Amino acid sequence: MTQLSDAAWDALLAMFSDLADVVRADARDDRERLEGYRVLARVMALCSELSLDVDPEVPRFFPMTTPMRQVAGPNPDGEYDLCALTPGRSYRVTGSRESVTYLGFQVMAGVGLTPRRQAGYVSDSDLVLDADGRFTFVLAPRDPGTGEHCVPIPDDASAIVVRQYLVDRATERVATYDIEQLEPAGPVAELTDAALADQLGAFMWTAFKLMTLHRTVLPELMTETNRLVTAEAAALGSENTTPDNLYMLGMFDLASGEALVVDLEPPDTRYWSITLENVWHECLDPLRTVSSGTNAGFVRRADGTVRVVIAAEDPGVPNWLDTGGRGRGFIVLRWLDTPAPPRVQLTVTPLPEVTA
Structure with a gap:
């Protein structure tokens, strides 16, 4: 049988x-x-x-990324944890906010082969902090009546994803958190x-x-290269992003000796970053190369604008992002707190001109 x-x-x-x-x-x-x-x-x-x-009776958070595993287009200047949920159950999340720039909790719903969807979201601005910076909230299909901050979730809630963004890892302390099931654990x-x-x-x-993200998320970028598309989180799939981010995505496609010059006017937001990925949406060797940067690390010009140079060779100028010798790959710009789309200009330039 x-x-x-x-x-x-x-x-x-x-x-x-x-x-x-x-x-x-x-x-x-x-x-x-x-x-x-x-x-x-x-x-x-x-x-x-x-x-x-x-x-299913003992929920726990574990990291989705590791220093070597940076797949599915993560932010290398961030931390991602996931906990599987049992549909129909209720949970309590407790933690300490610490000093990390951004913290968000995203509840996913859908089981088996059913497409996932965002079914709940708690941003750091939603957290109720005590005098020590600690927080508690409950995820439940129905309010358990405990008097705690309760976030309603559907009966098919299946996971919670936690994202943290760091402007400067050297100075920030990442948030800590834990999860417990409200119903008694079975054998x-x-x-x-x-x-x-x-x-x-x-x-x-x-x-x-x-x-298959390269085929399903803005697949036109594979052929319409060296340009950016502005997209709010919902346009990229609510299961892939969080609602407080604005994104710009594109694909660099450079011949030998070429650079892609990115000129931008950064918005007034607490966090933004630029990340390079290969064609499979994997971050480029973040331990060995500088292929990503945040608003704290990029050098600004006197007028407040920023010029970033994407190239396979060091042009000897500030804000170089290293392609690692790849001819093409994705560019991801993240702007936190959904500001108005800033002005960004991309120009393919011979590398000697950039150096000069």
């Missing part, structure tokens, strides 16, 4: 083969192909944690055929989504 888990496992293996075909079809050169396979393997590792390394449950099939289905949905 065929079990649900048998079918789910076979479908998972077939999907990995399909995603390898995506890598081979969309890679423009050997470097992109090799990085594509590596990203696929890293996505598999991430999805294993997200979908399988969970106990350790035996793994069932249906439960594993559901977990493998969630594994499939997440892996496919993360490996």
Whole structure:
């Protein structure tokens, strides 16, 4: 008799083969192909944690990114944690705000192969802090009547994602937090055929989504290069972003000896950043190269404007972002607190002219 888990496992293996075909079809050169396979393997590792390394009775936060795993277009100047939720349950989140520039809690809903959606959001401006900077709030389908700050969530709530943005890691303290289930934890449950099939289905949905972002999120950027598209969070998919961010996205496509010069007038906001990614939306070697920067690190000109140079070679000027020798990749500008879109101009320039 065929079990649900048998079918789910076979479908998972077939999907990995399909995603390898995506890598081979969309890679423009050997470097992109090799990085594509590596990203696929890293996505598999991430999805294993997200979908399988969970106990529905004992919720816990764990990091979605690591120093080496920067997939799915994260902000390398940030921290991302996720906790799986059991649909229909209630939870209490407690923590300390500390001095990090930005902190946001995003509740996701949807299970199995159902597309995820944002079902709740708590920004740092929504938190009620005590004299020591600590906070508490409850996530529940129905208010438990405890008198605490309660955030309503739907019966199919399945995860909470926490984002923190740091302007300067050397001086800021990241927030700390924990989560507990309000209902008493049950005994350790035996793994069932249906439960594993559901977990493998969630594994499939997440892996496919993360490996095809370049095809599904503003796919026109792959051909309309060296320009930026302005998009509020909702336009990029509420499950991918938070509502208090304004984004500009584009793809650099440079020949040898060329640079992409970015001239901008930064808005008056507490946080903004520019990040380079490869074609698979993976951050570019953040431990070894300067491929991202924040408003605290970029040097401004006398009139307050900023010029950033994207190039494979050091032009010897301030604000160089290193492509690591890649011919193309994504550019992501994040502006916190949804300011009006600032003026940003991109110009492809011969590298000697930039240096001069």
